[in-house]
Amino acid sequence: MSDPRRLIEAPSTPADRVVARAAEVRPNALPAGGWAAVMKRASRPRVLPLIALSAASIAAGIGISMMAARPTTTPPTQQRRIPEVQAEAGAAWGRTSDDELRLTKGRLQINREGSTRLTLLATDDVAIQTSRSRFLAEVTDDGVSIFVQDGEVQVRTRTGVKTIKTGEKFVWPPLPEIPSQLVAGTIDSECMDRSDQLGCLEALTGSSDALEAEVSLFELGLLRSKQGDREGALNAWRDSLNRFPEGSLHPEVRLAMLLELIRARRFHDATRVAREFESSCVDDPRRAQVEQLRKSIQAAP
Incomplete structure (x- = not known):
């Protein structure tokens, strides 16, 4: 075995010189607690890099938050103006x-x-x-x-x-006052007590009995008017006058049409129907009232 003192006193190789240099370092005394304290301190984790990393992350997060919170400027939307x-x-x-x-x-x-x-x-x-x-x-x-x-x-x-x-x-203009004598009343028919009154009347309008068909058309118009079907009512009465222009009920049919047109504010058509009543129902006791009603329509402000 070689003498270790040679490595210190006369080093001849680079390795010898490293050993000689290390030998010159004075040994420190062990701290209180001996080797156990030294090993405990050596095993303690290094926190400084983590702290630095956390600080950098927080700074980056704050920067991102500030960028997200920065208000964006968008051009105001112009409301569409409605024409006057x-x-x-x-x-x-x-x-x-x-x-x-x-x-x-x-x-x-x-x-x-x-x-x-x-x-x-x-x-x-x-x-x-x-x-x-x-x-x-x-x-x-x-x-x-x-x-x-x-x-x-x-x-x-x-x-x-x-x-x-x-x-x-x-x-x-406002609606004219209608005399109660001109308001049509109902006529008894075999359909009055039927639950399907509308269908019953529609079927009877094609009856071969002229009076039965005329009565059914008149009642059908009244029922449709009551149900709010104004055009349906007028069509039924027009059909009646086309088929039975001088039938037993033609004065009642004309009056019903006249009042329906007035309620609909169709004054021009009402005036025409009133004139037709006056010319075709000369002997009817209600003729004077129809004439007066027509004149009130024409004189409406």
């Missing part, structure tokens, strides 16, 4: 000034947003004034109708001024 006047096809209207319109026929939707009062002349009989409201106005040969969707309007007629509010409807 929307006319249905076929409407005859015009603007006489910035704040005045005239409707002679057809339907207009008015959307008035400004506080300045707008006037709509619906024929020569009705003037509608409003601001900040929405309403529908219609002019036909039989008159004017107005429905207020939002806000309120003031309607001026020959009889005065009336305020119409949201959800309300106004019609002009």
